[in-house]
Amino acid sequence: MSSLPALARQQRGVALFVSLMLLIVTTLLGVAGIRSVSLEEKMAANSFDRNLAFQAAEAALREAEKYAEDNKPTPSYTDSTANSCPTNPNVINNCTNGICPKADSDCTPRWESASGFTGWTNASASLGTLAGNAPQYFIEYLGSEFQCTDGGASDPKNCKRYRITARSNPGTGRATVMLQSIYATN
Known part of the structure; x- marks a missing residue:
């Protein structure tokens, strides 16, 4: 029985060391889990x-x-700069x-103009305050x-075409979506 105290002296502090190591490993796993959940939350929010910006646009x-x-x-009116790319804000x-008016396909798009395009029209359609500011659009007359044909009629006739550009305008630091369509009327 005298060997029991000798064995206890040899193992002094090992249980503390093992429990501290397990505590460190558990803490690292918890921190990694929190970081992963935080990243997933940010991705879901973005x-x-x-999606709100797309629906607004x-x-x-x-x-x-x-x-x-x-x-x-x-x-x-007619665009007096039909053969050149306008740089004057009054023309853009x-x-x-x-x-x-119809834009030249070789020119910088209106919305990317360095002088600033201000021809956006606020849409009345809104998704409420969640989507931010009112979405905007402008229409370019293509001629x-x-x-075009009228629902399967055999006689072609002239129709008007428009390029419509719409964007969501949610505010700084939020997702912005821009959509375009070519729309034909007769």
């Missing part, structure tokens, strides 16, 4: 924000298409009632020299 796009269908607008922003 995905939700992008799509609502503005549909509103602009309805406006084009109901009004079939034609700009009452020469939109009337949300209708802009009426396009051929």
Whole structure:
């Protein structure tokens, strides 16, 4: 029985060391789990924000298409810079009632203009305060020299075409989505 105290003297502090190691491993696993959950939460929030922005931009796009269908607008002016890319803000922003003249495909798009495009129209369609500011759109008149058919009719006729650009405008630091469609009316 005298060997028991000798054995206890040899193992002094081992239980403390093992328990501290297990505590460190458990803490590291907990921290890694929290970081993983935090990252997944951020990804889910960004995905939700992008979906709201997409829905807002799509609502503005549909509103602009309805406006084009109901009004079939034609700009009452011509673009005097048809053969060159405009740099003057007055030319870039020469939109009337949300209708802009046809842009040259070789030029910088209006919304990327260094002088700033201000021809956006606020859409009345909104997803509430979750989506941020009202989505916006503008319509570019592409002309009426396009051929189209009327629901299967054999005689082609001229129809008007519009390029509609819509964007969500949620605010700084939030997902922004821009959509375009080509819309034809007769």
